[in-house]
Amino acid sequence: MEHKLATAEKKVLVDLVKTVQKRSLEGEKGGWKEFLNVYDKKIGSSLSDPSRRTNDVLVAFLTTFKKKEDLQLFARVLQCDSNRNLIEKFKEENPDKETPEQRLVRMTIAHREYPIDYTFPSYAEDWFVSEMGKKKSKVMKSTRMLAVDCEMVECEDGSEALVRVGAVDRDLNVVLDKYVKPDKLVVNYKTEITGVTAEDLEKATLTVADIQKKLRRFLSKGTILVGHSLNKDLSVLKIDHARVIDTSMVFKYDGAPTVRRPSLNNLCKSVLGHEVRKEGATHNCVHDAAAAMKLVLAVVEKGVDTTIAQSEEMMEAEKERLKGETAKLLLHKIPNIVPSQDLQGVITGDFTVEVKPPKKEGGFYTAVITFNSPEEANQAFDKVDGDLAKDRVGLPQKLVVFKLSSGLGASLYVRKMVEDGEENSTKRRSDTEENNVSSKRQKREDVSEETREEANVNRRILESLCEYHVKEIEELKRKLEAKEVEVQAQDTIIAKLKKKLKKQSKAQP
Incomplete structure (x- = not known):
């Protein structure tokens, strides 16, 4: 398997890492982000997009998986790539013989989400x-x-x-x-x-x-x-x-x-x-x-x-659907140690909570927060105290570090259900080539700023968690000092009693 991974194309390696992320799998050095924090001390998981990592990093991560079922899963992803190559080869060798049915098979396999959705x-x-x-x-x-x-x-x-x-x-x-x-x-x-x-x-x-x-x-x-x-x-x-x-x-x-x-x-x-x-x-x-x-x-x-x-009818229906989605927020990557009632402290406002159980025992769970209107949802999202970023499909989300009722620290993500301004996207058409080029240029200019912002995420998490732990330590120190005072007082009382008993014993004939 290590040889297959080392010789695989980058696209295949990226698909493998995304599959691992989607299934919340962990190798000998943890999940993808945990691995990056150890493997790359300088940047860590702030640059977690696998497509922006080198083949060496991707291979190094994937080779930390040793379990039989994980390796078999990797083999299936590689098989998906093999099937895709087979179809492309068939098309090249028979350019005039590709049937309409085969073209649709090829279009399905070429879809960017196929390797993730069809790896079983x-x-x-x-x-x-x-x-x-x-x-x-x-x-x-x-x-x-x-x-x-x-x-x-x-x-x-x-x-x-x-x-x-x-x-x-x-x-x-x-x-x-x-x-x-x-x-x-x-x-x-x-x-x-x-x-x-x-x-x-x-x-x-x-x-x-x-x-x-x-x-x-x-x-x-x-x-x-x-x-x-x-x-x-x-x-x-x-x-x-x-x-x-x-x-x-x-x-x-x-x-x-x-x-x-x-x-x-x-x-x-x-x-x-x-x-x-x-x-x-x-x-x-x-x-x-x-x-x-x-x-x-x-x-x-x-x-x-x-x-x-x-059609106009579909655009209106889509607009209504998006309106409903914009009245919701998604809480995800919630550790199973977090009681659902503690979620009330993360979001403010009048809302209902629908908790969805984790896909595997002991994994993260999610919760859908529904407000009375999109305006209330946006206001609640703006009030969330967390680092603003985007998920893998571009939806706005914030990483929140908070304190549980038990006193422990925890973190989760609060994400919008639609992209900002997406409710108007049904009325837009494809941008011109000039706009696309301009957009790509702007994205390149923004990369360094985005990377700097992402690089602060782990530091802020650690700072927040450290703040909680420092407070916990100070509270424990205060309690310990109080106990020491109490012990000293008890020691003084005991010493006086011993002295009194000693005097009494000497006074007796």
Whole structure:
């Protein structure tokens, strides 16, 4: 593995580090930021963007992982890169033979978030990993397609469980529509979204393994799996398949923020001219699978452009959605030792708190803070005492160091749900090339200032934490001094009593 990492391209190494960050994995020297603080004493984790680090630093970090499951995960990411290279090689060798289906597979794999979203823990025994086999060129030419969609419920440990799966073929024939028996205790059926009730599952007998067997016969011949945010469906199905078309990655709105993926319903309105479901209606996995297939067929058979314009209705709907998002703040990277009631001391104002459990036991948890209006949320964010920065997708956030009710110090991030001014972005279109060049030039000029600001983060954290600890030490010293005074007083009393007893003993005949 060390040789593969040392010879890998920087883009692959960056994808690996981002995958590690997303899964909160730690090597022998901790997580990514902990490693940087030890490896790079001068800058430390203030420059934590892996794309701005050298290959040597990235490789040095990745080689600190020794666990079998971590190395298997790395192997899957490298396999993703291999698949991507295979597709690019096929395109170069057959420039006139790339099918429309293959182009959409390539567009999905080329998406910047594909390596993160489609890297699964498929080393686990209960996962099914499809293989291309020896006849890769034949597999690459296959135009077979199968659209899949799943309904999931929330379990007691915070994970999601598969409860219904639907699949349609290229001719929109339903080839699978089954309920699945969850293997964990369900705490939320999310019926208003999934349409699934406890009664629906009373007679369910199929397991995830049974569904895998039913799908294997399709996947063994190079079939392309189609879906919208398909990675979520494959995750609960526990299937790792190399050839996929994800409509949330293939389609994009002209002029829309790149961090926002279009919804299935909006895509259907833009491309197909109708909705998948009316507002407020529950999901139907068969209908959603068919909708994703229709979107792909519109590109493959009718030549529909994957970059589409938003209608006035969609822009207004997006504006309303953003208005709702701007009335919220996200608290994340909250240590599990922080009681949820202590969050009230971090944010001021009138709000409600929705706590979301950590993805893994003992990990960080998050909380969504909802205010009555965007103005109240902005005011609360401005009042937060913390260092202003941006997260990996450019959203404003502050690092907050605070004191718990127990007296210990802790830290977390307070982040806005949308980028500043994004509520007006639906009315903007792409900048001209001149503006893009100017923007890039300005960004380069701002790098040194940004780096200096980032470099102060750790120092401020340490200063704040030290301040808490100094106060704690001073309080302990005060208590100790009081105890010493009390002990001295007790010693004086004891000495007097001893002296008195001694006199009395001498006075006795």
